[in-house]
Amino acid sequence: MQQTFYKYQGTGNDFVMIDNRQQTFDKNNTKRVNWLCDRRFGIGADGLILLENHDDYDFKMVYYNADGNESTMCGNGGRCLVAFAQQLGVIENECTFEAIDGLHHAKINDGIVELQMQDVDKVEQFSNHVFLNTGSPHHVQFENKIEGFDIKNIGAKIRYGQPYNQEGTNVNFVKKMADDAFRVRTYERGVEDETLSCGTGVTAVAIGMHYIGETEKNLINLNVEGGKLQVRFDVENGAYKNVWLIGPAKFVFKGTI
Ligand SMILES: N[C@H](CCC[C@H](N)C(=O)O)C(=O)O
Numbered sequence: 719m720q721q722t723f724y725k726y727q728g729t730g731n732d733f734v735m736i737d738n739r740q741q742t743f744d745k746n747n748t749k750r751v752n753w754l755c756d757r758r759f760g761i762g763a764d765g766l767i768l769l770e771n772h773d774d775y776d777f778k779m780v781y782y783n784a785d786g787n788e789s790t791m792c793g794n795g796g797r798c799l800v801a802f803a804q805q806l807g808v809i810e811n812e813c814t815f816e817a818i819d820g821l822h823h824a825k826i827n828d829g830i831v832e833l834q835m836q837d838v839d840k841v842e843q844f845s846n847h848v849f850l851n852t853g854s855p856h857h858v859q860f861e862n863k864i865e866g867f868d869i870k871n872i873g874a875k876i877r878y879g880q881p882y883n884q885e886g887t888n889v890n891f892v893k894k895m896a897d898d899a900f901r902v903r904t905y906e907r908g909v910e911d912e913t914l915s916c917g918t919g920v921t922a923v924a925i926g927m928h929y930i931g932e933t934e935k936n937l938i939n940l941n942v943e944g945g946k947l948q949v950r951f952d953v954e955n956g957a958y959k960n961v962w963l964i965g966p967a968k969f970v971f972k973g974t975i
Pocket residue numbers: 731764765783789790791792793794795854855887888906907908909915916917918919
């Protein structure tokens with residue numbers, strides 16, 4: 719049976735998108751998800767996202783990493799899903815949807831999506847990194863030679879090493895560019911390579927940098943391989959609330975297989 723697939727990208731983090739409101743997609747077929755995301759034998763993407771109906775909200779998000787396994791929240795994927803929902807006529811310019819980490823509000827205007835992320839009330843600080851969960855787990859550490867280092871090998875060692883082990887974490891390398899700007903490169907769990915951008919990752923970097931005092935700003939610019947993102951937040955009694963991930967989400971193509 720032919721199926722229609724869409725492709726979106728948010729600052730180079732790219733996704734196969736499927737309108738699964740009729741529940742036709744086989745969610746247990748890990749091999750098929752992995753094949754669809756394969757950059758040689760399939761469509762090619764960092765992940766695959768289902769848009770599904772929801773009784774109480776505009777839609778539901780189901781996210782799979784390129785390895786074929788369902789995973790935790792994807793910030794750039796959430797932003798792309800909002801643009802996809804608008805393209806399908808499911809929403810106009812605002813929405814509320816449910817994802818694996820809870821409810822998300824979002825606004826879309828001229829292709830720029832503002833996605834509210836979960837509150838963050840715990841940041842663990844270590845000697846050379848911080849660890850926090852922004853809907854997905856993130857290890858964040860400074861890297862001065864950020865433009866030219868072996869992110870795939872160094873990232874994988876951290877992702878599979880103690881204390882993360884098989885379950886793993888995403889790994890973000892950061893260089894401060896200005897009081898309100900950081901360069902970020904991310905090794906993503908479940909892609910097992912660098913992605914050109916990671917939405918929950920830059921959210922973790924922005925909050926982590928504020929937490930350790932590297933910035934006092936609450937609107938932060940993140941320069942990633944695939945473009946520019948912004949993160950805005952409020953700090954209330956040490957917790958990070960009203961957290962928003964802001965950036966472009968672009969339609970790439972629609973096809974059938
Ligand atoms: N690979 C991540 C999920 C996708 C995160 C990333 N694509 C984003 O934009 O947040 C994980 O398994 O934790």
